[in-house]
Amino acid sequence: MTVWALGLNHTTAPLDMRGRFAYALDQLEPTLRALREALSPQPEAAILSTCNRTEIYCAGDRGAMDRTFDWLAHSGGVSTQLLRSHAYTLHDAQAARHAFRVASGLDSMVLGEAQILGQMKEAVRVADQAGALGTTLNQLFQRSFAVAKEVRTSTEIGAHSISMAAAAVRLASQLFEDVHKIRVLFVGAGEMIELAATHFAARNPKSMAIANRTLERGEKLATRFGAEVMRLADLPARLHEFDAVVSCTASTLPIIGLGAVERAIKARKHRPMFMVDLAVPRDIEPEVKALEDVYLYTVDDLAGVVQTGKENRQAAVAQAEAIIDAGVQSFLHWMDQRSNVPLILQLNAQANEWRAAELARARKLIARGENVDAVLDALSKGLTQKMLHGAMAELHSGDPASRERATNAIQHFFLRKER
Incomplete structure (x- = not known):
């Protein structure tokens, strides 16, 4: 899973070019559906379209970005090559930083303007309504809103802003x-x-x-x-x-x-x-x-x-960027954790399977009148043996390199002393 953004704005594309890719609010949902239908597998997606920018945010297969370029160029009636000359693409940390800067008003023609945050929230609402917003993009945008709020309350980035x-x-x-x-x-x-x-x-x-x-x-x-x-x-x-x-x-x-x-x-x-x-x-x-x-x-x-008054707000930009950097690192940490979720689910499922098997055996023994203490002792030994079986097998491996890796891992996971 990767997060990426594709867009064009007032710094990369002239007005008439932006006009070809501008979507009214009531066009966003059908446009999102058409975009996702053109991509397989379907990614999470959201479209932000204002007078100064059109941006597509996606979470999914990174390779889908090229197909999105083709689809967007076709929808705007231009060649993919021409669109690429006016567009920008961002991945993972860069995409997150861009989203946070947009929400905070740092990427706007009017430095610090607040209107973009409302437009971004509306884009997220429409994406959610269209069923295009998944866990990853939802996290990206909710964190964008939180960062924007902190920038607003902790800095003077919006002071003297001229709309x-x-x-x-x-x-x-x-x-x-x-x-x-x-x-x-x-x-x-x-x-x-x-x-x-x-x-x-x-x-x-x-x-x-x-x-x-x-x-x-x-x-x-x-x-x-x-x-x-x-x-x-x-x-x-x-x-x-x-x-x-x-x-x-x-x-x-x-x-x-x-x-x-x-x-x-x-x-x-x-x-x-x-x-x-x-x-x-x-x-x-x-x-x-x-x-x-x-x-x-x-x-x-x-x-x-x-731009009048922009110089007066530059001192706040560095402080805002520091807040954004912290938000980006937090989001990337969350993304890293998300990559471990399937393994965690597998571990929990395996542990529950072992536990259920030992409990079923223990209940049968108790029903036959076996001594409860002996049954509990057998249950604990059975669980312990199942948990340690893989580690023991690695320690007895004939490959010295495998034994060394297993030794280090076992010492790390099983022999750590509580602090």
């Missing part, structure tokens, strides 16, 4: 003289949009609106922020009304096209429009960025902004 949502507000304030005077449209109603709306609401913009495919979910979020709610289908006709647009949906295709933005800019008489696309795959067609009066930012464009 993607906060970065969007910061950029908007640089473009517009007064955020109080702008109209903001949020496309989607998920966690990222909720975070963005929270940050913008704190700056009291002139108005806010939520556009979502289902009105019910959009209304719930709009009510919280005193925002207007609108159908996604109405977006093209009303896009020109808004100065800032923040989009993050689970759509697999862009929902705001170049033509719609061109018409909106014309209706706005070329007043600037600020747009943030936090979705992977993209919600806004990339060609929009070339328009003269549009300022479009993607998650990768925000990288420089969110």
